[in-house]
Amino acid sequence: MANYIVGDIQGCLDELQLLLKAVDFNKDKDFLWLAGDLVARGPKSLETLRFVRSLGSAARVILGNHDLHLLAVSLGIHKAKPKDKTLPILEAPDKDILLEWLRKQPLLAEHDEFVMCHAGISPQWDLSTARKAAREVEAVLHGEQWQWLLKNMYCNTPDYWDETWQGIDRYRYIINAFTRMRFCFPDGRLDMQCKLPPAEVDSAELTPWFNLTNRKKIEKTIFFGHWAALEGYQGKDVIGLDTGCVWGGDLTMMCWETQKFHTQAALTVSV
Numbered sequence: 001m002a003n004y005i006v007g008d009i010q011g012c013l014d015e016l017q018l019l020l021k022a023v024d025f026n027k028d029k030d031f032l033w034l035a036g037d038l039v040a041r042g043p044k045s046l047e048t049l050r051f052v053r054s055l056g057s058a059a060r061v062i063l064g065n066h067d068l069h070l071l072a073v074s075l076g077i078h079k080a081k082p083k084d085k086t087l088p089i090l091e092a093p094d095k096d097i098l099l100e101w102l103r104k105q106p107l108l109a110e111h112d113e114f115v116m117c118h119a120g121i122s123p124q125w126d127l128s129t130a131r132k133a134a135r136e137v138e139a140v141l142h143g144e145q146w147q148w149l150l151k152n153m154y155c156n157t158p159d160y161w162d163e164t165w166q167g168i169d170r171y172r173y174i175i176n177a178f179t180r181m182r183f184c185f186p187d188g189r190l191d192m193q194c195k196l197p198p199a200e201v202d203s204a205e206l207t208p209w210f211n212l213t214n215r216k217k218i219e220k221t222i223f224f225g226h227w228a229a230l231e232g233y234q235g236k237d238v239i240g241l242d243t244g245c246v247w248g249g250d251l252t253m254m255c256w257e258t259q260k261f262h263t264q265a266a267l268t269v270s271v
Contacts, residue, residue: 006253007241011042027058035225036064036118064118108134122177123215156192
């Protein structure tokens with residue numbers, strides 16, 4: 001049995017399947033952990049959803065910002081953008097089944113030795129708080145208010161965590177931290193604007209969330225995706241796996257048991 005953790009697929013299904021073939025992945029004994037953003041901008045978002053769902057319990061999926069946006073688009077909250085290439089999903093005969101399955105995925109997935117989220121874990125959270133925060137939003141997404149949540153999640157504030165937050169302010173912060181976060185200010189507030197590689201940022205105020213000196217300790221290794229401009233990251237307890245396959249880079253996957261990285265170059269430049 002092996003655990004394989006892979007970065008953002010974004011519709012790059014052919015590259016994922018080549019990686020799985022290269023490691024002789026067996027869904028009857030192995031587990032595939034997917035760090036969110038299954039869809040958008042790559043050529044096969046519909047096929048990716050179908051394939052990952054077909055893996056059943058062998059697939060451990062978390063929600064990324066593009067996944068949540070797709071759900072919002074499916075409700076008419078936003079229009080489908082041609083560049084996202086997700087219209088085939090919305091026109092598919094199994095659309096409702098796929099989107100219902102996607103909506104039921106978590107924001108945080110956990111192994112005995114590591115955790116996985118799309119963008120990261122707020123530097124203001126310990127693991128217990130992160131778990132609680134994820135479960136709160138997941139409960140809303142799984143319940144009767146899920147459409148309300150998706151309609152009202154689009155906002156960059158609040159940018160800091162306050163345990164007293166209630167309602168949509170609380171949910172927005174949780175969603176933004178788990179699915180959109182990159183840089184933070186020294187006091188831990190989220191910056192939701194800058195998407196550059198850290199080396200290209202002039203402001204001394206902005207620090208990658210995982211490099212904040214006052215970041216609360218997480219007792220496990222954190223796997224994340226989302227930040228293609230990093231071109232991958234490997235720290236002491238943090239590993240970034242988005243290496244920009246959809247942008248013409250690589251799709252990167254790590255085997256937890258061997259600590260070996262496996263990469264597949266993009267077959268095409270999708271965006």
